[in-house]
Amino acid sequence: MGNMKLRLGMIGGGPGAFIGAIHRIAARMDDEYSLVCGVFSSDAEKSASMGSTLGLEKKRIYASYRQLIEEEALLSAEERVQVISIVTPNHLHFEPAKLALENGFHVILDKPATFSLAEAIELKKICEKTGRLFCLTHTYTGYPMVKEARQVVLSGKLGEITKIYVEYPQGWLSRFEEGSGDNKQASWRTDPAKSGIAGAMGDIGTHAFNLLEYVSGLQVVKLCADVNTVVAGRQLDDDGAVLLKFSNGSSGVLMATQIASGEENNIKIRVYGQQGGLEWQQSDANTLKLMMADKPVQLLRTGGSYLSSFAGQNTRTPAGHPEGYLEAFANLYRNFAQTIKASLASQQPSPEQLDFPGIEEGVRGMAFIENVIRSGKSDQKWSSFSLEI
Structure with missing residues (x-):
């Protein structure tokens, strides 16, 4: 089960889009996904051109998100897409996400979750009803040292x-x-x-x-x-x-x-x-500054053996090699994939694997x-x- 790639589809992310390419890099980084279908633009010609550039089969480059979801749902369980990544502007988040979930697909959605709070509340109900898994790409929580910061706070070290x-x-x-x-x-x-x-x-x-x-x-x-x-x-x-x-x-x-x-x-x-503080910033993402009362300042670093399992789960390279925005984004994709694979194998995902933003964060x-x-x-x-x- 571990080596199986999840079949991924994408809605949005065509020519001129910034975040679509980032999502595709994130999905590829750990070989957890294989991009098999997509609709990349509301312009069918642009969508076809982008799909061709990405090496997709012509018949699985679609002209609309409705067509993608409806036609993929008709394919055999071994062939159809399993996860749909939605990287459109905000007003085109809810409908494709709703359709995808209702047709049995897991969903990765760019933030913010929807166009309005009412849509987000409705999407939460759909997630609960369908039992499909949902990931919201709040990138910055994917950094190893942000995960370490959370563990430091939750441990009570800062009081x-x-x-x-x-x-x-x-x-x-x-x-x-x-x-x-x-x-x-x-x-x-x-x-x-x-x-x-x-x-x-x-x-x-x-x-x-x-x-x-x-x-x-x-x-x-x-x-x-x-x-x-x-x-x-x-x-x-x-x-x-x-x-x-x-x-x-x-x-x-x-x-x-x-x-x-x-x-x-x-x-x-x-x-x-009451006992101390911490600081993290993206311009020095490998460093977590820990400031305890009456003690020298400590700089905790990505890749250190002294870090929590949550930081370790999301670190790819030995200490001293910068792990940046693309890796943080990929951590969300990987943790989500590992959670899906565990559920497919009727296993319980680990807390580290389940550590990605979901519909609650979206609401x-x-x-x-x-x-x-x-x-x-x-x-x-x-x-x-x-x-x-």
Whole structure:
């Protein structure tokens, strides 16, 4: 069972897409999947061209996601696709995911989960009803040292958590990029019809939110948001900050901006407890900074023999070799594949294999978006973090 490749299909990720190629690299990295079918664009000609470039059989390059799901479902159990990866803009997440699950396929979905919280809640019900497995690609939780950070917090080493700071600064939308017409990423990510009610808060704010809940093991229960649209003419937010209250009574701050000129993608988290703190940032992803009260600062490094089994499960190379974004992405794909393979063999996946974001994180991410945008428009200082529509 271990050497069997899962048959993978892809919806989206055609010419000009950024994330589709990343997903394909992630799927290939550990030889857990074989790409067998796809629909890569709403334009049938572009889809056919991309499928051909990827070496797919002509008959398994489809013109629409409905056609892909319906025709694959008719194939024999030995031939049909098993896992469908959906890498479309947000407004095209729910329907293909719903159809795929209902037709017996496991689903990998790019974040945020859906266009709205209502869709995410419905998708959770469909996951439960169908019993299919679901993975949401919140990349940053795939890093070995982010997994180690979570284990440090959950072990109680830092004591009761008292403060969390998380930030995601980008600068690529500091000008009106969507106005040029040739920046596909800027165009759809700033379009409410395709992105949803949030811009920066949906695109990268959800990553920051997911990272802080994952590492801390805490849940946001109240928030107070300041949400801004800085660039003239833009339809969605491009900057914001959120004050947070957590389930244990502690507080935190989340910052997400796409107008910090010169910034790239250095997502960063700091977690402090009564006994010590930790810090991780993507620009030095192999390092976890551990700061214990009255002790010298420690730098824990990817590949170290002293790390937890969760960090070890997600490390590929000996210490000192940088494990980056593509590897973190691939860790989600691999853990998901190993979970599916265990279930096919009627075995129980290990906690390390089950360590990937799922539909719960998808629902909370969409709730974060809707609560933050609502709070940003309100004069009320604090509002409850609600999972209600």
